[in-house]
Amino acid sequence: MTVPAPGKIRIMVLGASLRAGSLNNRLARLAAGCAADRGAQVDLADMSEFDVPLYDFDTQEHDGIPAGAHAFRDRLLAAQGFVIASPEYNASMPGVLKNLIDWVSRFTPQPFKGRHGLLMSASPSMSGGNRGLWALRVPLEHLGAVLQPEMFSLAQAHEAFGPDGQVADPALRTRFAETIAAFLDLTEAATHYPCARSAWVEFLGERTSGETERVEVS
Numbered sequence: 001m002t003v004p005a006p007g008k009i010r011i012m013v014l015g016a017s018l019r020a021g022s023l024n025n026r027l028a029r030l031a032a033g034c035a036a037d038r039g040a041q042v043d044l045a046d047m048s049e050f051d052v053p054l055y056d057f058d059t060q061e062h063d064g065i066p067a068g069a070h071a072f073r074d075r076l077l078a079a080q081g082f083v084i085a086s087p088e089y090n091a092s093m094p095g096v097l098k099n100l101i102d103w104v105s106r107f108t109p110q111p112f113k114g115r116h117g118l119l120m121s122a123s124p125s126m127s128g129g130n131r132g133l134w135a136l137r138v139p140l141e142h143l144g145a146v147l148q149p150e151m152f153s154l155a156q157a158h159e160a161f162g163p164d165g166q167v168a169d170p171a172l173r174t175r176f177a178e179t180i181a182a183f184l185d186l187t188e189a190a191t192h193y194p195c196a197r198s199a200w201v202e203f204l205g206e207r208t209s210g211e212t213e214r215v216e217v218s
């Protein structure tokens with residue numbers, strides 16, 4: 001990973017919906033603008049840029065890892081941190097997002113390991129899609145991403161944006177900006193002052209064999 005100059009970090013922001021009028025992609029655009037206002041370099045992306053087939057080990061063996069997963073991996077590796085604004089589907093993450101994570105996890109070195117992440121969601125419901133983010137934490141933390149404890153979930157999101165495109169409620173708007181600022185501060189601190197080295201082990205606590213010895217030490 002290229003270490004940026006002090007005060008400048010690069011963040012990839014993903015709107016994780018394929019829908020044209022997506023509330024989450026709108027929230028991702030706001031997050032990108034907010035991070036840029038605070039001095040970060042921002043790479044704004046959406047799901048449609050990472051088209052991949054359904055994960056199948058046989059497809060990987062036969063055709064290799066698809067171009068969409070390479071594109072995501074490259075953009076993730078170019079950044080010190082990532083933000084994902086994801087829809088909640090049936091109290092979990094959308095299948096397209098999990099499928100992309102599964103493909104990206106097949107690279108060695110494994111690209112999520114050690115990357116700082118912030119999760120957000122938007123939904124017309126009262127919970128704002130927050131349950132989906134708890135589900136999304138599981139694969140990302142398994143892969144060694146360092147996720148910000150705070151998350152941001154915009155409830156009743158179909159009515160939550162003002163005419164200026166910002167979050168209409170002033171208190172929520174402030175919380176949104178503060179959540180992003182805290183994430184950028186921690187990511188920048190961790191980038192310039194790394195204080196821990198860790199190993200990522202795909203198959204925890206199992207006897208090693210050709211099938212189960214994927215261990216990466218940073």
Ligand SMILES: Cc1cc2nc3c(=O)[nH]c(=O)nc-3n(C[C@H](O)[C@H](O)[C@H](O)COP(=O)(O)O)c2cc1C
Nearest residue numbers: 017019022023024025087088089090091123125129
């Ligand atoms: C298959 C499906 C399942 C959904 N499940 C939930 C859910 O569990 N919780 C929720 O708050 N909204 C749920 N929704 C509504 C979505 O939050 C809503 O469609 C939202 O706008 C999707 O995000 P997007 O606007 O970024 O595409 C679901 C929608 C679909 C299509």
